[in-house]
Amino acid sequence: TAIWAVLPAAGAGSRFGGGIPKQYLEVAGLPLIAYALDALLAHPAVDGAMVAIAADDPHWPGWTSRSGKPVRTCVGGSERARSVLAALDALDDVTDDALVLVHDAARPCLDAVDLDRLIAAAAGNGDGALLAAPVRDTLKRASQGRSAGTMPREQLWRALTPQLARLGTLREALRDALDAGLVVTDEAMALEHAGLHPQLVEGREDNIKVTTPADLALVEFLLARRAG
Ligand code: CTP
Numbered sequence: 012t013a014i015w016a017v018l019p020a021a022g023a024g025s026r027f028g029g030g031i032p033k034q035y036l037e038v039a040g041l042p043l044i045a046y047a048l049d050a051l052l053a054h055p056a057v058d059g060a061m062v063a064i065a066a067d068d069p070h071w072p073g074w075t076s077r078s079g080k081p082v083r084t085c086v087g088g089s090e091r092a093r094s095v096l097a098a099l100d101a102l103d104d105v106t107d108d109a110l111v112l113v114h115d116a117a118r119p120c121l122d123a124v125d126l127d128r129l130i131a132a133a134a135g136n137g138d139g140a141l142l143a144a145p146v147r148d149t150l151k152r153a154s155q156g157r158s159a160g161t162m163p164r165e166q167l168w169r170a171l172t173p174q175l176a177r178l179g180t181l182r183e184a185l186r187d188a189l190d191a192g193l194v195v196t197d198e199a200m201a202l203e204h205a206g207l208h209p210q211l212v213e214g215r216e217d218n219i220k221v222t223t224p225a226d227l228a229l230v231e232f233l234l235a236r237r238a239g
């Protein structure tokens with residue numbers, strides 16, 4: 012089966028702030044998106060990547076990846092899910108039964124073992140799969156700034172990326188979920204809306220998405236530790 016990596020990288024990073032979208036911030040001389048791309052393309056089963064970038068993005072460096080595999084780009088959309096859908100539409104020469112691995116461009120610490128376990132989980136699983144981590148914190152329900160109750164967390168997981176599905180299945184699911192007016196924050200949510208139950212594959216908690224400057228400090232530490 013063909014496997015294509017899909018990287019939504021068309022966001023502006025408004026919560027992070029600053030002059031340059033966070034996926035292009037450099038750590039040890041490489042932008043975050045390069046770490047994300049390399050982690051995906053290093054897997055022998057991954058054939059190439061489609062990156063959704065902003066229209067007239069001045070930051071995209073136009074790589075051919077170190078792996079020698081194709082890296083293609085398309086123009087993203089106004090929300091993350093629309094960027095993913097644009098990337099799936101741009102894979103118009105790939106068959107619907109191919110697998111797509113959707114991974115945030117701002118998530119640079121993906122572990123090779125986790126990626127391998129995710130891909131293995133998808134074999135023979137038509138519902139798709141995603142990396143996820145169990146919730147560890149005690150969860151409070153807030154009412155007017157006061158704690159009004161404690162929520163059971165046994166069934167709660169945090170969705171990470173990559174998330175993996177059949178190209179045709181995910182394209183249709185995302186389109187339907189967006190048409191239904193849902194705010195689609197990950198691929199699994201669109202698949203759930205289509206009645207599917209993607210498999211949760213427990214992944215490393217340090218596969219964090221850079222959302223704020225505090226996250227970047229942590230990622231700098233993690234990437235430096237890995238290099239050293
Ligand atoms: N993304 C995208 N297209 C959008 C919005 C987001 O491709 N219209 C991408 C981002 O570039 C990022 C990933 O989706 O790689 C995760 O989204 P998020 O962390 O929310 O990034 P931003 O939307 O850029 O940040 P913010 O929400 O703080 O503006």
Ligand code: MG
Pocket residue numbers: 022091
């Ligand atoms: Mg966003």
